Amino acid sequence: MQRPAYLKIKTHIVESIRKGRWREGDLIPSENELAAQFQVARMTVNRAVQELANERVLVRVKGAGTYVAEPRAATTLLEIRSIKDEIEERGATHATRVLTLESVSAGVELSGLFSMPRGTRIGHARLLHLADDEPLQLEERWVAPELTEAFLEQDFTQTTPHAFLSERAPLARADYAIEARTPTVDVRRLLAMRANEPALLLVRRTWSERDMASYAHLWHPGSRHRFTGEFCPRTRSLDPRSTS
Amino acid sequence: MQRPAYLKIKTHIVESIRKGRWREGDLIPSENELAAQFQVARMTVNRAVQELANERVLVRVKGAGTYVAEPRAATTLLEIRSIKDEIEERGATHATRVLTLESVSAGVELSGLFSMPRGTRIGHARLLHLADDEPLQLEERWVAPELTEAFLEQDFTQTTPHAFLSERAPLARADYAIEARTPTVDVRRLLAMRANEPALLLVRRTWSERDMASYAHLWHPGSRHRFTGEFCPRTRSLDPRSTS
DNA sequence: GAGTGGTCTAGACCACAAT
DNA sequence: TTGTGGTCTAGACCACTCC
DSSP: OOSOHHHHHHHHHHHHHHTTSSOTTOEEOOHHHHHHHHTOOHHHHHHHHHHHHHTTSEEEETTTEEEEOOOOEEEESSSOOOHHHHHHHTTOOEEEEEEEEEEEEOOHHHHHHHTOOTTOEEEEEEEEEEETTEEEEEEEEEEOHHHHHHHHTOOTTTSOHHHHHHHHSOOOEEEEEEEEEOOOHHHHHHTTOOTTOOEEEEEEEEEETTEEEEEEEEEEETTTEEEEEEEOOOOOTTOGGGOO | OOSOHHHHHHHHHHHHHHTTSSOTTOEEOOHHHHHHHHTOOHHHHHHHHHHHHHTTSEEEETTTEEEEOOOOOOOOTTOOOOHHHHHHHTTOOEEEEEEEEEEEEOOHHHHHHHTOOTTOEEEEEEEEEEETTEEEEEEEEEEOHHHHHHHHTOOTTTSOHHHHHHHHSOOOEEEEEEEEEOOOHHHHHHTTOOTTOOEEEEEEEEEETTEEEEEEEEEEETTTOOEEEEEOOOSSOOOGGGGO
């Protein structure tokens, strides 16, 4: 037994939802049915289903059954992660389409952002990230002049800007803003969005050491993506006086 | 047995960490020890510890033991603040219009959220927050049954749900999701939004001590509001064995 | 080799929902 | 009344770490 049974069951459920076999609000098979189907004890199924409920993929109602929750991909804001990891963690396959990879001349905005004179060459990429061939994020990224040369040599179908930056300019600080926007026609088409579907835009700046390393616009289809996170206020677990 | 054993064990562990009895990197008692201590089967302890590991409170190392994880990055990531404070900090005046203040009967969704049987009375409020007379947030909030009575007596033109909850159910934990949505007609009108203007929705759950205290939908006009934050990554990774 | 977590079983009793 | 999920038990075997 290589892969644990409960993980196989989780994958099966996630796949069934992803492929549209079970849809939002659908009742999925009961624990007993899944146990029979997979030839395992009910407790094993229980673990799989319970974990998916904790992850908000499913909703369980005692006495009634287990339902498919509203499906929407989620990005964790707690940490800066690669969209690739997020997609793959959900059991989908990630692919990147490189739309643009070039250097641009810094205009007013970029020169201000990177504190460089106008006309400085800034590395720029437009990448479309796909989850199982469905577009999930349009990444528009600019990198600092000192990174530009190496940046332009990357093959972003094989690596990601995230991986590149992790190595070349380790993250020291970041800030971001999240907005709901009406997408431009361009963005809407690339992300295969419905007419009138709002876009979720994350604008992020990252710093390494002392300089700004990168600036990114990350566009997402509003109906298929959300940002999630959690929060614990000042966990004062390190105050020796609070030991009662 | 009112409260499930695995939850009691989870609470015991979290409390031990919070009170500083166990600290970052500490080895906590083994599953067998906890099972003996709480007089339960090892599988019951396993569930408690496993869930805390999934929640990143603990780190488990096969063959070695279970350790206290690095305390949550207390980043100001979407700090939980009152919309009133945010508005006033920007130099505008804050006012609240109370649209609804009532108790509702818990249906499938609310009963699941608050872990109560259906039909339980849940406090519910719809509030419109204005910045200089311009609507900026529509707050739809539900509070736990034990808070409902007091909640309904509040005058939310004078205080805020945030203030009420801070006093009655101090925040222990929260999670949230941010989405871009097409607003309902109702929401669009209340927030004085343009046709086709997307809305930015924040869904937040908050816990005090052990129970979920509150659930809120916070709607904002996409053109007039954004969420911002910043963070510094965790400076080191946790490897309990690296003490050498 | 002793101890730890990782996983699984085949039962069980309960509260609850649907009927 | 039947079926569902919620929880729990008392074992078990395995892979792994540490000594």
